[in-house]
Amino acid sequence: MAAKRTAKGAPKEPKAAPAPRARRKEAAAAPGARGLPAAELGAGTPPPEITALAEAILGDGGSVLAMYREPVGGAWAILAGLPLARVEPTPFQRDLSEAHVTRLSDVIDKLDCFLDPIIAVRTPSPSGLGRGAEPAAPGEGRYWTPNGNHRRAALLRLGAKSAVALVLPDERIAYRILALNTEKAHNVREKALEVTRMARSLSELDPRPEQEFRLEFEEPSLLTLGLCYEQRPRFSGGAYQSVLRHVDRFLDEPLPEALETRKARAALLLALDDAVAQAVDGLKARGFESPYLKAFVVARINPLRFQRSPDAPFEATLNKMLASAQRFDPASVRPDQVARAAGPPEEHVG
Structure with a gap:
């Protein structure tokens, strides 16, 4: 087949064939090739946004248990204790399952301990998240949980005062509910x-x-x-x-x-x-x-x-x-x- 010509009549070079996609198995990283070693997760100086978030958590009546880098991407996060009264679901997530809340509260009550931290972000304003929103004043912060609403409700039912949470500085995480809830339920x-x-x-x-x-x-x-x-x-x-x-x-x-x-x-x-x-x-x-x-x-x-x-x-x-x-x-x-x-x-x- 003749080569295509440009508007000036010169032959046009044919495009190179795209490289074949790597198979999933071939593209998989070697064990131990990604992320941070365990000894480095707590090392280093937290960036200013993490320090500011830690101060805000303390001002809201919470406690900072640890500042660390998560092991895969190295992003900074805070393990915190939050007043349960300040934790609420994102307003656009699915409704609570009453049966699931009952089951969770029963298990937490029988174990007499809460072992699975929720994920939370501090809302920057009473109107919600968004670029340019004014930060909440000290003592006025609210925490949205895109992953942990059933645990939050179970703790409330049991009369708990606080919850352990992984508080992330990235506000966008509140909109990634589907990505966070990908674990398949047991059949x-x-x-x-x-x-x-x-x-x-x-x-x-x-x-x-x-x-x-x-x-x-x-x-x-x-x-x-x-x-x-x-x-x-x-x-x-x-x-x-x-x-x-x-x-x-x-x-x-x-x-x-x-x-x-x-x-x-x-x-x-x-x-x-x-x-x-x-x-x-x-x-x-x-x-x-x-x-x-x-x-x-x-x-x-x-x-x-x-x-x-x-x-x-x-x-x-x-x-x-x-x-x-x-x-x-x-x-x-x-x-x-x-x-x-x-x-x-x-x-x-x-």
Whole structure:
């Protein structure tokens, strides 16, 4: 193909091909190649803006616990104690989850300590952040937290007077809520596996009764589900959570014996899952292709579904469900029943 010509008729040099992007693995920095050594995080003289921020924190009734450089980019920050009454959420972040606040306050109360500092910035004026805004006068500072509002609310609920915070001088951090909240929440599988591994380790170190580890294990069903996930990584534990929450309880047995009981419960739950899978296959053979088929079958065979406050033994309930799943008749199911139970089934293309 002929080279393009410029307006004056001279040949135009073709552009060089762009260099291929480095693969993620190739672009990864070598271990120990980035940031500051631990011994240097507190070294050096803080810049004027950090010194001024420290003075403002003291004037607002807070305390400066440390001035340091964060380890990756080397930016200066302050670890401070702030009066809780002066800490508030940024006005544009998501609403509080009441359930999450309750859970956090319960955990802090049981531990009797607050271990996870919030992130905060000092607002320069009563009207909020922004370039050119007048700094708040000493004793009038407010602190916005773009990451820590649920912890703040939990502390308030407990009647706490103060909170430990990482106070940053960069006002823009208050607008980076989404970037700060990138940690993925645990799903059922992750939580169950983590709890099961903790139980196995604790059974060797501290073989107290299982029920004495309620705080560490959170829910008894996670112990049973974790053993199922270890044997069957693609196990659909969420489909059985609504049942397990009513029948699975913390055990009085020491952890080593409790784990053996859990293994038997996991085996029973996996047998139930096999029977449910066969029922789902039967429905698919009839043309049902809804993603809710397993949940539909579990709901149909759940003997507790019409009880307001069910209180039933684990083995008896799951054995009853297993028998119902083995008797499940796909021919008795109508499409509208699946639609009402969990949304419309997908159109079957035969």
